[in-house]
Amino acid sequence: MTHALYAHPHLLGIEGLTAAEITAFLDVADGYVEKNRAADKKHPILRGRTVINLFFENSTRTRTSFELAGKRLGADVINMSVSTSSAKKGETLIDTAMTLNAMHPDFIVVRHGESGVVHLLAQKVNCAVINAGDGSHEHPTQALLDALAIRRAKGKIAGLNIAICGDLLHSRVARSNILLLKTLGANVRLIAPSTLMLPHAEQFGVETFYDLREGIKDCDIVMMLRLQLERMNSNFVPSLREYFHYWGLDRGKLAMAKPDALVMHPGPINRGVEIDPDIADDIQRSIILAQVEMGVAVRQAVLEILSHNLANK
Numbered sequence: 001m002t003h004a005l006y007a008h009p010h011l012l013g014i015e016g017l018t019a020a021e022i023t024a025f026l027d028v029a030d031g032y033v034e035k036n037r038a039a040d041k042k043h044p045i046l047r048g049r050t051v052i053n054l055f056f057e058n059s060t061r062t063r064t065s066f067e068l069a070g071k072r073l074g075a076d077v078i079n080m081s082v083s084t085s086s087a088k089k090g091e092t093l094i095d096t097a098m099t100l101n102a103m104h105p106d107f108i109v110v111r112h113g114e115s116g117v118v119h120l121l122a123q124k125v126n127c128a129v130i131n132a133g134d135g136s137h138e139h140p141t142q143a144l145l146d147a148l149a150i151r152r153a154k155g156k157i158a159g160l161n162i163a164i165c166g167d168l169l170h171s172r173v174a175r176s177n178i179l180l181l182k183t184l185g186a187n188v189r190l191i192a193p194s195t196l197m198l199p200h201a202e203q204f205g206v207e208t209f210y211d212l213r214e215g216i217k218d219c220d221i222v223m224m225l226r227l228q229l230e231r232m233n234s235n236f237v238p239s240l241r242e243y244f245h246y247w248g249l250d251r252g253k254l255a256m257a258k259p260d261a262l263v264m265h266p267g268p269i270n271r272g273v274e275i276d277p278d279i280a281d282d283i284q285r286s287i288i289l290a291q292v293e294m295g296v297a298v299r300q301a302v303l304e305i306l307s308h309n310l311a312n313k
């Protein structure tokens, strides 16, 4: 029998998920937040299972939290970091995944620089595949952890005004968050310089703004994004100094949002580029470290829910 609320074998993206499916992940994750604060964090429901973290791009938070999530649930966790210097990136991924698949893992958590390849991989292996970020496409567990952080801080998601600001064009975090937050009924605003706005943003049913102060007016949540310099093949911004002047979140600009507005950032932060350190470190306003905490709980929830749907039960 598959999981009562989530019947899919993989988690490849937020696209296509229903509000009930998203809420199922959040509800299970909520329970893990409390368990992770206890002295004994082991709940070995995945004893005997193997999780492989297959990362073709750098990661600190995501890889570590998947590792902790798997270990706290009693699974064996293997970390593989693969360089993408090879010209045939797609082939490298499939070859590596097929090789690993022959060793009978139960979960492969994969991060790769090319959008969409995680879907291809899921067709080739017979274990559960979890997308830990594919190019500029999706990062579903990031969106889930962001939603959990918002829900716990504000008590709800529906009806909130949530601004997502900065490098929308290159951000998988933004795409997954837009899809999730819209599905759960938030009012989403996208704010970016025109060179970094998401193309065809209107198809997501969001409002777009080209001025940070104007866009964050009356917002409950201000989510800043990292400038993805590694995905930029030309000059999208004049200079980092100028970018901070117009697009960096500081106290003056944040004053436009609601007085109790909270600030988020998926990390890693470029301090003084997209956010003033003074705001990032303000525990009254910033829930950036709560996002990191939620990351472990969400990844435990994803592993738990997908374990119900494994073929070899």
Ligand code: ASP
Residues within 6 Å of the ligand: 133, 139, 172, 173, 225, 226, 228, 266, 267, 268
């Ligand atoms: N850590 C997030 C990601 O992997 C955000 C970022 O890198 O800017 O997409």
